[in-house]
Amino acid sequence: MRFYPLDKLINLHDDYLRQFKIDNHQLLLMQRLGERFLIEAHCPHRGHPLVSASLVNRSIECSQHHYQFSLDDGSLLQGREEPCRGLRTFEIVYQGNEIGVILDEEAAQD
Numbered sequence: 001m002r003f004y005p006l007d008k009l010i011n012l013h014d015d016y017l018r019q020f021k022i023d024n025h026q027l028l029l030m031q032r033l034g035e036r037f038l039i040e041a042h043c044p045h046r047g048h049p050l051v052s053a054s055l056v057n058r059s060i061e062c063s064q065h066h067y068q069f070s071l072d073d074g075s076l077l078q079g080r081e082e083p084c085r086g087l088r089t090f091e092i093v094y095q096g097n098e099i100g101v102i103l104d105e106e107a108a109q110d
């Protein structure tokens with residue numbers, strides 16, 4: 001397991017939205033109304049980039065087919081026309097003045 005810094009805390013603000021690539025992981029870090037979320041950057045349905053998704057309360061709605069996922073646990077809230085797994089969410093880790101994520105080094109290179 002290894003800490004991967006994503007950004008300096010001072011850079012985060014409401015409406016912050018930034019995509020990161022760590023080896024084979026593509027992550028999306030966002031802040032809304034003071035809350036921060038870290039999720040996979042592509043929709044589990046058909047892989048559309050979630051950078052263009054809309055946020056409603058504590059959920060995210062993909063702009064492609066409007067499947068909606070909880071930002072808390074990634075569960076699928078809306079959109080069941082085709083089988084779809086939940087959205088992968090990641091725990092945010094703070095280290096000093098940085099915000100980041102802990103990933104399994106092997107998983108990061110999958």
Ligand code: FES
Nearest residue numbers: 043045046062065
């Ligand atoms: S690709 Fe996101 S809802 Fe279909």
